[in-house]
Amino acid sequence: MATIAILGTMDTKGEEHAYVAEIIRQRGHSTLVIDVGALEPPTLKPDITREQVAAAAEADLAGLVARRDRGETIAAMSRGAPVVLARLIGEKRIDGVISLGGSGGTSIGTAAMRALPLGFPKVMVSTLASGNTAPYVGVKDIVMMPSVVDVAGLNRISRQILSRAAGAICGMVETSPAGTSGDRPLVVASMFGNTTNCVQHAKKILEEHGYEVLVFHATGVGGRTMESLVESGIVDGVLDITTTEWADELVGGFLTAGPHRLEAAARTGTPAIVTPGCLDMVNFHGPDSVPERFRNRLFYQHNPQVTLMRTSPQENADLGRIVGEKLSGSIGPVTFLIPAQAISVISAPGQAFHDPAADAALFGALKKTLRSDIPVIEMEAAINDPAFAEACANALLENMAAARAGTAARKSNARDSLGNGAAHEPGKRLVISR
Secondary structure, eight states, X not given: OOEEEEEEOTTTSHHHHHHHHHHHHXXXXXXXXXXOOOSSOOSSOOSBOHHHHHHHTTOOHHHHHHHTOHHHHHHHHHHHHHHHHHHHHHTTOOSEEEEXXXXXXXXXXXXXXXXXXXXXXXXXXXXXXXXXXXXXXXXSOOXXXXXXXXXXXXXXXXXXXXXXXXXXXXXXXXOOOSOOOTTOOEEEEEEOGGGHXXXXXXXXXXXXXXXXXXXXXXXXXXXXXXXXXXXXXXXXXXEEEEOTHHHHHHHTOSOOOOTTTTOHHHHHTOOEEEEEETTTEEEESSGGGSOGGGTTSOEEEEETTEEEEEOOHHHHHHHHHHHHHHHHTOSSOEEEEEETTBSSGGGSTTSTTOOHHHHHHHHHHHHHHSXXXXXXXXXSSBTTSHHHHHHHHHHHHHHHHHHHHHHHHHHHTHHHHTTTOOOOOOOOEEEEOO
């Protein structure tokens, strides 16, 4: 039997949460009700009160009630609910969580769920689930289910939706993950359609060396999710083949991963290799989505829903500087690899985005900016050539081995190394012809 947390505003949505709780109990599970309402008395008796949630946020609940400021109350509960849920998980008191709500309830519920580990069952039934859910889901595996009608009482539609939602969270807690990969060390990789062959070939090599490789689609949320995993400390190496999200961040495309992309491995010292994969392109949706200021630029219609715009020499120079600055903050082993012939399928000679001047601006700015002890391997190859993929995999294997050796050395001579920080062995620029 599992215990499922029922989190919600029990003053306005108590009836609906009680209905879900009853279905869960009928399935043989127990419930733990958490009230994050504030303005009116709860209509469903909570196991964890709103006062306890507010206290977790160090908020004055009495003051919030007196002021009746809805925005301030939601903000306070959005701070307290994650603390409460994380504590319950740490104490092994809950096995899943479900919440129902409109805009305020969704804001509180998903704020709490984003604080929970990947794989922990989380379901949010929301009036906002059919729109842009990115601000609510973030980089976590939150299942958002459209409420269809407002969460405002029980009726022939809401009963169906809430029953299915209750069944969904029960199914999640009843299902154990199918096989695990044991103690295999973990590598994360970034991939795009234009770098698929490179990543798949490098992935195969790393798997042959005993690593589990998780591949993330470089579409904004993929890059943010990969960065969050690196930040968590469970990743042994980063195969960052596809840094295209920085082009969208700089120029204004639709697949940006934000200004902190490339920082997690550098900050945590996680061994990495990085390439300029697909920095030749900025992503938009259909042609009508391209801003007017770009109308005279070079475009490639990847499919009816994706329009690619070629980055200019100036944009590439800026990208080279940005990537160089991000990597120069690395406290662990990192190598930058350049496929001089093509950084994507469509930037190869004879293809639509072939632009040697733009590529030269990118490579030149990066080399000028990058810290001098960080190795650069420049190959006369295209990014999807097997030789380049092998060089990426081998460089990452070397960096991970260097990190392990450095850790062992620090442990064996902790007194001498105390306070010295991680240091790089001076690197060198390599030009490899293939």
